[in-house]
Amino acid sequence: MRADGDHLILTIHVTPRAARNAITADASRLLIRLTAPPVEGAANAALLALLAERLRLPRRAFTIVRGAASREKLVAVRGLSAAECWARLRADAGSSPS
Numbered sequence: 001m002r003a004d005g006d007h008l009i010l011t012i013h014v015t016p017r018a019a020r021n022a023i024t025a026d027a028s029r030l031l032i033r034l035t036a037p038p039v040e041g042a043a044n045a046a047l048l049a050l051l052a053e054r055l056r057l058p059r060r061a062f063t064i065v066r067g068a069a070s071r072e073k074l075v076a077v078r079g080l081s082a083a084e085c086w087a088r089l090r091a092d093a094g095s096s097p098s
Helices: 042-055 082-093
Strands: 002-004 007-015 022-025 030-033 062-066 072-078
Touching: 007 042, 007 082, 022 082, 030 042, 042 062, 042 072, 042 082
Parallel strands: 007 030
Antiparallel strands: 002 007, 007 072, 022 030, 062 072
């Protein structure tokens, strides 16, 4: 995660066709598992919807900056700091998975 002007840039590794949606992290990126297949933008739409839900921001706050056709993506988020992002992800970790 890094700040870039008024955006927060998230480095994300996506695994489509997973058994359930989940967000975890390693030292350098978010690891996101999605039930959606990587067909016709379904996984990208599911990714942005999951991020919007978990970070409690409107869908329009998220933009895929790089990697729309790749598992490695950069996503820009408007209206959230890195500290707020981590706090929301940690708070959500205790809730039930979707």
